[in-house]
Amino acid sequence: MKEEVWSGFEQDPLGFLDRELSGAGDIVRTGRNEYCVGNPAEARTVLSNANGSYAEHSDFFHTRYGYFEPRSAQLDMRREARGLLREYLKSRPPGELREFLRRELGASSRWPDTGNRLTYRYLFPLLLSPDRPQGLRALLDQIVERSVLAGARARQPRWRRMWLQFNTTWRLSQAIGERQTQPRTPPADLLDVVANAAEPDRRQDELSEVYLSFLFAVAGSVGFVLAWSLYLWGTHARRDAPAEWIVHEALRLWPVAWQLGRRPVQAHDLSGVRMETSDEVVVCPYLVQRNAAHWQAPAEFRPERWADEDAWRNPAFIPFGHGPHRCVAADLATQLVADMLQVIRELGEVGVTAHDHRPTVAAAMAPPPFTLTIATTG
Template structure:
């Protein structure tokens, strides 16, 4: 890629392939990025040619996009035709989805102890166990019980064959492509049926599931294939992202026995160390100075929240799991687990609520230990935990909660 970066300045620092090779200890993408980031230069051109952003100030400038310095984009409302819009429809869908999810979680909270007992005890294989538990807990809000059984079955197959960590490696590309085609066709048929009912029989009293939220948030003329892709984004965010975040919380809790911390502090610290949404790609609209470096529309920017969350200038002992750090006021400038700006994850509060509920039950009802499989984080579009086995044994005070 053609470079137009300024080599001088506090944040303008170019790394050569030799620099990276000399400092990296493995070929993993996280290790390579950590090797390139020196903790001083917050914006730099990687050996790959990508311009990475690890400083909180620069990261917020890019993600917040005020003033407009990057092409407006969304990390959620993307379809094959571009970014789904208009922005007003995005906002309405996000608002309705949060309200529906909060109502569902409040109504089903009492079922969580039984679900944990049945699905996680005495042993469970992670991170898949977290994704599958979240999917079961949210099944009726993803698709209401009256939805076609065939569609619910298809959505379940999408979870096992496309959402779970490593699913792409376990299933051949032709099989995945066929599933995507069938899932899209089934969703579009149901979307068109719901659009027809709303057009000819009026709207419902309120959304019954997230597919209703997507359909109700747009006009009847909105293309069903776009709406199907937005719904699948909800599915991946709910079951994938929340499930992986739960996996990191369980992994850290199990590897730090006796950790004296409240559930919310454990969850926040897990999201700091291992943000599931760890990389946000953007394209500059014009030449602009960012962290002492000049970037142009020819460059590709990547905001790396994994590095923002471990920036040594903002975090004490940044690589350590220290949930007690959240007992005192913490600067949120360097904490972006759900992104930042107009496209911050719409389900952030829902995610935190569900994670705190589950982690709180694990702490109260169970003794937890973790057995590693020897691997590391599973790095892809989402940052998933390594494979591990969680072993649960009930505490004496837990018998009445199941």
């Protein structure tokens, strides 16, 4: 394939993948040394890495210094973070979510930014406990507005992005360092989770990046899933499907984490193509989950397909990854989004007006901009 053909991927990645996608969706070459995998079995093989063909990698635990280790520290963080989220959601009083959404949304709101802000504000006590300095909260507010919202980074001048990065690293490192000097106690928030799981001599700037992964997951990924669910529900005729079906169909059609890159450490064959150590293999949930061999009418929004119990076990459904690095809180986050979607639908006459049909494609895939209106009834 000529290099000028590969350049089409950079200009319009989703359009390129749609054009190049074969009926089985096995593998698509997207660069001189880059391949996107769309075959479900091969995708799971790459992500599980049972035969050690790839360098150990976690998209969540990737920092500027490489792969965060040891694995035991990762497992501690995953377990404690899931426990905190589960207990936080379990402890919410009845009606709190409805009151929160009614108060925050108002009659009209602009999305997908509103989705990011909603999940961030609702889960904020999970990120920072109430006794943390107010300055840290203000810092997280800035990060969300300038780095998490769809297209936010592109709207910031380079000097401002650099200053925010410096200020974030310094202040979070300081907060983590202070926590590590205190007696170890059960974590009160995700900052505690990060500080407790690592050895005291671990680079605190690296730990600050791990903490930011939690922030981006809470405000970015979960917020975009909520926005996609609302967008698809509001722009299609099937408006009476259960919220859980809509969320899963949104995750299938438009996975927020749409690229999961891995680096081979030994030459091997993948979907009939020879992979060398100089190549990059990208598992592409966008391709996998539109695989015509596993989904009927894969490009169509059909939430009713989730009425079939087999759909929940379809191997061509990996929106949260697969294997040892699959998102540990995927079920809790998905249920929260479904609960939020259901409450929003019950707030009144809900309308969705799309302002574009093209998603924002970056590290995370955000839905097109749209306006949500809610007309309350008697």
